[in-house]
Amino acid sequence: MEKKIAVYICKGCGIEEALDIERLEKEAVPKKVEIRRDHPILCSPEGIDLIRKDIENEGVNTVIIAGCSRRVHYDVFKFPSVVVERVNLREGVVWSHKPQEQEAPAEGEAQQEASAEGGAAQEAQTEGEGTHVDELIQEMAEDYLRMGIAEAEKIELPEPSKDIIDKKIIVLGGGVTGLSAALDVAKAGYEATVIEKAPQVGGFAAKMRKQTPWSYPYESLQSPVVEQIIKEAEAHPKVTIRTGTEVARIAGAPGMFDITFKAPGTRSAWDIPAPLEAAEGAEAPAQPPGADKATPENPANILAKNPDAERFGAVILATGWKPYEPKKEAEQPKKEGGEEPKEEEPNYEHLGYGKFPDVITNVALEKIAAAGTIVRPSDGKPVSSVAFIQCPGQGSDEDFPYASTVTSMVALKQAKYVREDNPDGMAYIFYQHMRTLGQNEYFYKSAQQDEGIFLTKADIVGVSENGGDTLTVEAKDTLLGENIKVSVDMVVLGTGMVPTTKDDPVLNLAYRQGPGFKDLDLFDGYSDSNFICFPYESRRTGIYPAGCVRRSMSIAECRDDAAGAALKAIQCLESAYQGLAVHPRSGDMSFPDFFFQRCTQCKRCTEECAFGALDDDEKGTPLPNPTRCRRCGICMGACPERIIGFSDYNIDSIGSMVKAIVVPEEEGKPRVLVLACENDAYPALDICGLNRLNYSPFIRVIPVRCLGSVNVVWIKDALSKGIDGALLIGCKYGDDYQCHFIKGSELANIRMEKIGEALLSLALEKERVQQVQIAIDEYDKLPGIISDFMATIEEVGPNPFKGF
């Protein structure tokens, strides 16, 4: 479509006072742009009308609005089927740059500090005459307008990709979470299939005697809800349940997952990860047609398509947990000689687990209790006293691994079983911290009021045999102010719930990046999200974890979580159907386009995508999966051949902005390119403007989707045209990363370290390119960061390429 560009300059909000509008228009708007207007208040109904009329009468299809930041008045400057480019003159220029002759008002310390840190900019200003500063601000505005026009010329409105989308949802795991999720999916009008490894559904919830309370007054045990859920799921016409089934491979992408099932424990030719060698005494499985033979060097072809696979649109991962099994005493590693154990397994020798048959886990007790009266494993006799050990002790207040609030609640529940079974029975709960959060406190209180339940904080010294047929639990640092010993029939350890994804990919994805979720060690193997605000954000689009595979939860919490995952699965399908991205760029229709003729098969895009959106063929050519893509542009940043781009965000569009920056040759006018993450750093710069915090007028800011989308060519272009430095401002990385695209800012940092070497070969100083991490609320630090960088640039001196 031929572009018909029109430029509108708003004079409101102090813009007119700070800038020479006539000159701005003359200097920055190319002659070919015929429609160029200014308006005292462009966001007013009259202003909008002005633009609308040009669209209707003059065929304008690309609108440049020079005024406030694109973060504000988003709704008034919206015109259907028109490219709208916002040039930030307000927050980015006139609000954040005060002409020198005016005195800065003293409005709080931060502001004064910021002004004092004006650095190079301020110094440059003081050298000149009174109008010099205005000149710098004017130049800034002119550059931004040129940059905006340059970008608008290079972008097109995106068209959505139109894939054939299947709206059935598969739920992995037939426990209480999986069944709840399937029912929730079905009740929203979609079809759900539940697969369960075991011969029957219900999971651990079906093996319980009772449940902890989930409604007021939160005092008494409640009958398990699982049976009712099973019945309801089995009866629902939109729910299909398959027991004795597991996943061999999930291939494809959201809306078009092709899933191969198999019987649990068997081998399938479609297994992912491919079995690398045959099990002892078994034949190596036949590989699928077209697949490479599986060897350690060459795992089975992930691209081979199983014609018999079943198609689903989205996946809910509800495979739950496995009981934490403390190391038994017999298994304790021998200290003399032999190999050191690989992982440091906690040692609970003092608790006698494995040595004394009546020291059992809470899971073992639940099974006994569900079968009838609680009896001892050693002799089958009913118990009259049970000790519950929540924390292994020995000087630490940490509970057993993978324990959580659930283990506190379970101990209270099982103490009540002891009392149910034997009115004279005694339960002793030794804890460091009772974790009965929220209204669960009422349940705790009800146990405290039971004279047969004795609760104390305690550091467990050990469990020993009593000579007779009882066990002695010895504890110190108790609330009684003394060390105590109790004699009990049974000891129950409050062991935790290990997520099924800890040691097993479970999903078995035929993805180039591997079969499971990535980097789960951040969450000790739980399939959790790193985002507080967005708990369903997984790194595999269309696959949503729920229940105890994500975090230890009570049954009530699992059911709520299941509903959330069901919503996200449905939402993903509906978005994919319309060709829209899901979170965080929800609704974005753009997706990356590849110019394959120039691909050198370097695989960087495939490897660096945080969402595993790309597979590649045997040559290494990337195979995009648009419905897996989150549109961050990390692939675009990664590509050394610069063949990846979006219709509205590409190498050329940003490159043209860089090229549009005018680089003066005169001294005292350095230029620095700032590439700022649009999610955090760019808003923070806006807030600087709002608070009138001043920063150097020598910077030119370009917002980017993610620092990960920054291609080094932009920086090379900038430096080779004489721009003195480039500063990348993005999100914090590391274990607590704040990057909405997981790895973007971290990858950018790696790339910038490498660019340093390239700069040295150009005889340019490494210091000219820097990346800083900033959180959105640290806007007050930005003026200082910018002036520090300007000082560095001043130190290394002007770019020798200036004027070339």
Add this chain to the structure above:
Amino acid sequence: MTEEHRAEEKKGSILVVGGGISGLTATLEAAEVGYEVFLVEKNAYLGGRVTQLKHYFPKLCPPTCGLEINFRRIKDNPRISFYTLAEVQKVSGNPGNYDVTVKINPRYVNEKCTCCGECEKVCMTDLPDEFNFDMATTKGAYLPHEMAFPMRYVISPKIIGTDDAKRCVEACKYDAIELDMQPKTINLKVGAIIWATGWKPYDASKIDNLGFEYPNVITNMMMERLAAPNGPTRGNILRPSDSKEISKIAFVQCAGSRDENHLPYCSYICCMASLKQATYVREQYPEAKIYIFYIDIRAPGQRYEKFYRKIKEDENIFLIKGKVAEVQEDAATKDITVVAENAVTGERIHETVNIAVLATGMVPNTAETKLPGDVKYDPDGFVVSDLAKGGIFATGCAVKPLDVVSSNQHATGMALRAIQTLVRR
């Protein structure tokens, strides 16, 4: 339906009441499935309680980061309509078919506001700043906070009819101030309602023995504001009485919570909040001594446990199991003495500190103000949803004390349950 027109209009619409993190999540998640959603918020801005926090635990990341994404999602979604300064007055009807009356209070500032700030400059009235728990003042014309969404000024009803208000009008170049703006009533027809009315901090002045009357005894929410870069002290944690730096600070856990005389339940977040606030103090005062008096440290789950473990490594953070019995002020120095008994050793502790932070708990807003329509409550005032009946739901801290992660999980699930009501019709 042709391939070109895939944007199916989903039938039915949802009302979400409360624009805090739970309400925002419910709104966005339902709207991004394709449903029309109306969001009603009583404050002048969206974001609710979390906008007052400096950081979330355990990541120590600012809430504004996620809010910025959520606000962008709202901007980009044509199916969401939101109303600030609005409250639901009347609800009638049945699941799938409700008539709702919403009253929109005047902001006295229209959509022409450019946030230029000229009205604030000329306004001479200082008003207590509720956003900062009265630790600062605002002008009668103000922006609720700098990340406020919508980014638009508010004129306080308190200056209406004064010369100050007239001055504001004169200063505004954009005709954005309308002093005669009247309350408006709108009627909405929706199929389902989600109450996400949130919580407020327990009133610390009701706890007689913890000394909230002393200037250097503050609540945990006040601590958030003191530590926040956009707070009254620009993020500097200083003693309220004399703005001096501190060397010792105490956190008093369960200030009201787990107490029959106040809140019998546990408020879920206060242990983690105090551990988090210990990091605020540590960042500014590498040597400060930090005392945390607790009954149990409730770090729910592996991830929070890890955070707790990290805090324990700090040799100058002292975790003392013992409920605080008394808080005293030294009249001369204004220092605070916290009196507690160590539950394990039995030792009586008198710890003198510069600031004591009361870890006050959560009270559902519905404890005092009941909602219109067919809504049930438990005796603590939390809303009880009738999932079998459908139609009306509650989420977040209107239902139970929760952290942000769990609130968002819950809200996402409730968005689906609301959709189920619409589908069932």
